[in-house]
Amino acid sequence: MSDETERRLTIDDVAKVAGVSRSTVSLVLRNSGLVAERTKIAVREAAERLGYVYNRTAAIRARHSYLVGIIIPDLTNPFYSELTAGVDQVLNDSGWISLLGNSWESSASQEKILRRMHEQNVDAVIICPVTAADQSAAENLARSGLRVLQVLRRTEADTSYLGIDYAHGVALAVDHLSELGHTDIVLLGGERVYSAATERYEGYISSMRSHGLEPRHVPCALRRSAAAEKVRELFDKEERRPTALVCFNDVVAIGAMASLERMGLKVGRDVSVVGFDNVADAEFVQPPLTTIDTHARQLGERAATLVLDSIRNGSPMSATTIMETSLVVRDSTGKAPLRS
């Protein structure tokens, strides 16, 4: 049928075959109400028969690019892959497609990705900004003229924000442990200073205070291995061993649990551990992890929905949306051991 010369078919080819003008084909392809039903059918048939593929790239005068960027710091963290899957799902269902950017917490690569997405003319970008975001990065974000929704972390940049009530989530964890009789409850994780960390921290401090307990924060990097090591140090010396750990997220909790088991401490009996996120594995580690569910998938879906509504209506997004968390009790938490 077609020659070797791989020329991509154009709207004009379709027009010729269908016996209409280029404008009419264009209208049909975008499903305009202006065109007669018969004409539509003829055009669609011609396009189908020829194997024509619409070239959105050439539609530079169109209102939308149907591209939305999603920038996250670490796709490898199950929380973020879940979030990304949620975003992608909703975008796809609506005819949009996601441009992915994994920044690895590097503000340099975040900047690069952001610019490239801008160049590709994205209709919006959903971004969980890197913790090290310098002022200028934040400024650029707001000034760019891009429609941007920050998620999970809130920087100086004056854009819309979709977040989680971290403070309340941590309070749920502390309340749960306090009810079980724990008094030495350590907050594990979070070295850097950024909103998602300080909100957790403040939630922890104030809920410890409200129970009349003395807070203790042990900062650590958000990797399984770093958490494992920190916990080893923490329990190495006999004195001041906490009886419970509130972890920054499930990844930290899983690292911590592995370390405790290796030291011969039984999680859920000798030491209680609470995670944060309710990642897919949380239910299947040993013992199953008590955690604060942050509903990653729904969060992603929500982010995409907010952004799409705004794109389609040309309306601004609501400035701030906060989602609630919930406590999921499993076996990694139990009654506080008796004081020895």
Next chain:
Amino acid sequence: MSDETERRLTIDDVAKVAGVSRSTVSLVLRNSGLVAERTKIAVREAAERLGYVYNRTAAIRARHSYLVGIIIPDLTNPFYSELTAGVDQVLNDSGWISLLGNSWESSASQEKILRRMHEQNVDAVIICPVTAADQSAAENLARSGLRVLQVLRRTEADTSYLGIDYAHGVALAVDHLSELGHTDIVLLGGERVYSAATERYEGYISSMRSHGLEPRHVPCALRRSAAAEKVRELFDKEERRPTALVCFNDVVAIGAMASLERMGLKVGRDVSVVGFDNVADAEFVQPPLTTIDTHARQLGERAATLVLDSIRNGSPMSATTIMETSLVVRDSTGKAPLRS
């Protein structure tokens, strides 16, 4: 500085300020060697000062779109998120950007994504095709004129392929268990028929035979919960309990282990479990999981590299590339228990 009327700046604006022609600006932006150094500097300064952002979308005559699609069946599986992170990394480093598509194993949505990526004029697509891929989907893939690289799964579609030596990987697992004295070794997982499943299956069968052992395959869906349930059924009755499980992947293994522990069986002593992939959590579950490392990240990097080389040189990709796996021994495997 700029008015309210959010008109995006064009190359002409830059040209005017820099005092050169539009063509010259275009050449500078693409870093052509044709332009004098002084001119380049002047143009770049003007662009910078104005805050001009290149509009790649309008460059419809350019050779590349700088977009590469990556389509996977489940971003939520840590293996795929690792793979995707690898792809994204390499693409970003080279100035490309990834268009993400999560098909959720649905061939309908795979088709939609593929078409949308084609419409967006991607330079290539890296795809792990859905298992249910019908003939027509595969045909389309090959005929589309798109540059496509299939990864992990090989369909009828006649495109380049980057895969893993699954058969050998499974054989490594069986050899390991056989050396530990196991004879009742079950292959757990893989219901559907597609290359990555049959290759594992064949590797299992032939290596069991070579050890003079009787193979037994227990199909099950590739989710933690499904695996947990299948294992419960399998160990429910006293007779014919296997002493070792070779799992389709780590997700299955983690589900299986959770179930065994719940039944009071000690993994690594009563039952040995081998996973597949060496996912990040494998090292941190209890007990740490013996598994076959499929090097997901490197695989993704390799896929991106193959595709980029082909894009840049306009050369075809090598038809088939197969990567090797390696055995990682941890505590989930141990000597076969004595026959009771």
Next chain:
DNA sequence: CTGAAAGCGCTTACAG
């Protein structure tokens, strides 16, 4: 080395 002109494959008024 640089610019004027034509072109890419669409969309958008506008006329009928």
Next chain:
DNA sequence: CTGAAAGCGCTTACAG
């Protein structure tokens, strides 16, 4: 309802 013309913001020969 449909088509001819102009336009989008770039790139690409081509001339000098």
